[in-house]
Amino acid sequence: MTSPLQQKIKITGASIVTANRTGDGVVIYRTADKSWSSRIADASVVHNADEARALLSEAVADDVGAIGAYIAPVEVIEGKIEPGNLREHIRSEGLTIELLPVPA
Amino acid sequence: MYAYDEIDRTLVNERVSEFRDQVQRRLSGELTEDEFKSLRLMNGVYLQLHAYMLRVAIPYGTLSSPQLRKLAHVARRYDRGYGHFTTRQNIQYNWIKLSELPDALEDLAAVGIHGMQTSGNCIRNITTDQWAGVAPGEIEDPRIWAEILRQYSTLHPEFSFLPRKFKIAITASDHDRAAIKIHDIGLRIRKNEQGETGFEVLVGGGLGRTPFIGKTIKQFVVHRDILSYVEAILRVYNQYGRRDNIYKARIKILVHELGIEKFAQEVEDEWLQMRDGVLALDDAVVEDIRSRFSYPAYQKLSDNPDEMKAASADPRFAMWLGNSVAPHRVTGYSIVTLSLKPVGMPPGDATAEQMDAIADLADKYSSGEIRVGHEQNLALPNVAKRDLPALWRALDKIGVATPNVNLITDIIACPGLDYCSLANARSIPIAQELTKRFADPDLANMIGKLHINISGCINACGHHHVGHIGILGVEKNNEEFYQITIGGRADEQAEMGTLIGPAVPYADVADVVEDIVEAYLALRARPDETFVETVKRLGVTPFKERVYATR
Numbered sequence: 105m106t107s108p109l110q111q112k113i114k115i116t117g118a119s120i121v122t123a124n125r126t127g128d129g130v131v132i133y134r135t136a137d138k139s140w141s142s143r144i145a146d147a148s149v150v151h152n153a154d155e156a157r158a159l160l161s162e163a164v165a166d167d168v169g170a171i172g173a174y175i176a177p178v179e180v181i182e183g184k185i186e187p188g189n190l191r192e193h194i195r196s197e198g199l200t201i202e203l204l205p206v207p208a
Numbered sequence: 209m210y211a212y213d214e215i216d217r218t219l220v221n222e223r224v225s226e227f228r229d230q231v232q233r234r235l236s237g238e239l240t241e242d243e244f245k246s247l248r249l250m251n252g253v254y255l256q257l258h259a260y261m262l263r264v265a266i267p268y269g270t271l272s273s274p275q276l277r278k279l280a281h282v283a284r285r286y287d288r289g290y291g292h293f294t295t296r297q298n299i300q301y302n303w304i305k306l307s308e309l310p311d312a313l314e315d316l317a318a319v320g321i322h323g324m325q326t327s328g329n330c331i332r333n334i335t336t337d338q339w340a341g342v343a344p345g346e347i348e349d350p351r352i353w354a355e356i357l358r359q360y361s362t363l364h365p366e367f368s369f370l371p372r373k374f375k376i377a378i379t380a381s382d383h384d385r386a387a388i389k390i391h392d393i394g395l396r397i398r399k400n401e402q403g404e405t406g407f408e409v410l411v412g413g414g415l416g417r418t419p420f421i422g423k424t425i426k427q428f429v430v431h432r433d434i435l436s437y438v439e440a441i442l443r444v445y446n447q448y449g450r451r452d453n454i455y456k457a458r459i460k461i462l463v464h465e466l467g468i469e470k471f472a473q474e475v476e477d478e479w480l481q482m483r484d485g486v487l488a489l490d491d492a493v494v495e496d497i498r499s500r501f502s503y504p505a506y507q508k509l510s511d512n513p514d515e516m517k518a519a520s521a522d523p524r525f526a527m528w529l530g531n532s533v534a535p536h537r538v539t540g541y542s543i544v545t546l547s548l549k550p551v552g553m554p555p556g557d558a559t560a561e562q563m564d565a566i567a568d569l570a571d572k573y574s575s576g577e578i579r580v581g582h583e584q585n586l587a588l589p590n591v592a593k594r595d596l597p598a599l600w601r602a603l604d605k606i607g608v609a610t611p612n613v614n615l616i617t618d619i620i621a622c623p624g625l626d627y628c629s630l631a632n633a634r635s636i637p638i639a640q641e642l643t644k645r646f647a648d649p650d651l652a653n654m655i656g657k658l659h660i661n662i663s664g665c666i667n668a669c670g671h672h673h674v675g676h677i678g679i680l681g682v683e684k685n686n687e688e689f690y691q692i693t694i695g696g697r698a699d700e701q702a703e704m705g706t707l708i709g710p711a712v713p714y715a716d717v718a719d720v721v722e723d724i725v726e727a728y729l730a731l732r733a734r735p736d737e738t739f740v741e742t743v744k745r746l747g748v749t750p751f752k753e754r755v756y757a758t759r
């Protein structure tokens with residue numbers, strides 16, 4: 105598999121780095137303090153390819169903590185980080201569908 | 209039911225402890241994800257958008273009640289209380305933690321089930337007719353052959369690293385419920401002129417990016433030779449199949465590029481050298497496997513018991529009976545389909561409570577056996593007709609008696625963008641909206657047989673190419689769009705659907721389907737001309753005109 109770092113990085117606007125947590129698969133976001141958070145609000149936002157590459161290489165280096173790190177688009181609206189596409193909306197907010205009722 | 213032997217139990221248990229060790233090493237950082245990925249995939253563990261996903265095989269779609277209870281237990285204990293039955297006689301769990309996967313697999317191993325060969329470039333779970341062994345007119349129980357092939361292909365060293373995944377399906381009925389024509393190998397059990405039983409062998413079917421209907425490579429292969437013949441196909445594929453391009457690696461591409469005659473000749477040459485070797489099947493081996501399938505001790509029962517006569521006055525019962533209950537090969541018994549397609553819910557999902565209740569009902573009314581079909585429904589294969597009213601009341605209570613089997617709301621849908629990391633667009637909410645639009649059972653019955661199949665990307669896990677109406681999610685400028693095909697079918701007359709025109713946005717899909725259905729109702733020659741028959745007779749143009757006239 106080619107490492108995501110070997111791929112050409114092209115970003116068109118505000119971006120973040122996201123992955124899944126190794127132990128349980130939960131969606132996580134790379135934070136500015138070189139850690140991970142399950143809240144997109146905590147994500148470190150980058151604006152150009154160099155920053156994105158730096159953030160991604162830190163993320164990829166944490167192979168024990170996270171799996172499949174990649175750069176994803178976001179929109180920052182009045183300081184609030186919003187996922188930049190439907191896929192990321194679904195990852196951040198969960199399913200868009202109604203499920204069969206399951207007893208609590 | 210089939211009784212597994214010690215070899216299977218040891219193999220499955222050893223695999224679980226091996227995987228437990230691998231997960232430990234992954235969590236401690238001893239194994240990188242690159243190293244671990246192929247190990248987890250060998251056990252059916254994928255990564256989806258929100259979590260890991262575990263895919264568990266249900267060999268030839270047959271489950272015992274203890275197995276179904278165990279599937280329920282895994283859903284409740286390690287997942288979010290539900291599981292998703294797929295088009296490949298598998299169940300998928302969407303929320304399992306990696307750290308808990310070894311425990312889940314150990315619990316499943318206790319009843320002989322596992323996730324091996326549900327992923328990777330090997331021979332996958334072998335699928336068959338969900339009515340195998342009980343369908344009237346069936347030549348013999350195809351599960352015997354699925355089991356022989358399962359034993360042959362399990363951890364087969366030569367075929368664990370094929371150019372690409374390999375799917376085999378078997379049917380023994382005239383009406384193909386196993387979609388054999390869209391599999392890498394399709395086997396149709398038939399009799400020859402001498403009255404011997406054997407197989408018509410089809411090869412090179414498949415969906416995905418480049419869909420093909422399988423072609424007959426050999427009209428008749430006798431029982432004794434089926435393993436050697438299948439192996440000859442696999443050897444030719446293993447040798448010539450493309451490994452340089454994942455999109456061209458399936459056997460269908462090889463068959464297409466070589467042409468079926470040339471491919472058949474290669475197979476024949478290979479086969480003639482080995483047909484009398486170790487793979488020639490001994491009658492005793494076949495009989496041993498046959499003897500491990502047990503059937504209930506059927507009683508002599510009335511085909512029209514008093515219980516049924518009394519209950520038929522209830523129109524809801526009568527509607528369900530007409531829709532979900534099929535004739536059995538034994539007089540006085542029926543095959544009952546349990547719809548996992550309630551209005552407004554994800555197709556194929558079942559909760560742990562439903563699974564437990566179905567297991568209990570199987571014990572009470574169906575000799576402890578449950579079947580899983582590729583249409584993402586379940587079936588109880590051995591129900592005495594006198595028990596149908598009581599069974600119906602119980603099924604209705606747990607929400608699996610929607611009388612929509614084979615109707616427009618019996619939708620096949622892949623997980624799509626709600627779960628799947630490969631998806632372009634969502635599938636499930638489209639299905640949910642359509643089931644609401646056509647929720648009225650009288651309307652659905654008036655429309656008649658109509659299969660809608662939905663995939664969230666070109667991989668076609670939702671069989672969209674062969675849906676009577678097929679819906680394929682694509683992405684355009686970050687928006688979900690859907691291509692609509694009509695006239696496809698997956699049965700013995702399998703055919704790919706034809707695109708009706710440009711893709712339509714998410715919000716329009718249900719309206720477009722309504723337009724297509726209205727056009728059909730206006731165009732059909734008689735009330736019993738089915739949708740696919742009308743499309744066959746008239747082509748796509750009148751439907752296209754109707755859909756795009758206002759768009």
Ligand code: HEM
Nearest residue numbers: 254256294295296414415416417458622623628667668669
């Ligand atoms: C994590 C989820 C899944 C992944 C990553 C996945 C991946 C794929 C891929 C890559 C293909 C294309 C293979 C090819 O063209 O060579 C495919 C085909 C297929 N998958 Fe899935 N799939 C997933 C879920 C499912 C589900 C839920 C079902 C059943 C509902 C399913 C059943 C099938 C079927 C029937 C095909 C097409 C038949 C064929 O192999 O030609 N898959 N899948």
Ligand code: SF4
Nearest residue numbers: 622628631664665669
């Ligand atoms: S068809 Fe595409 S979106 Fe649907 S499950 Fe398969 S890979 Fe995922």
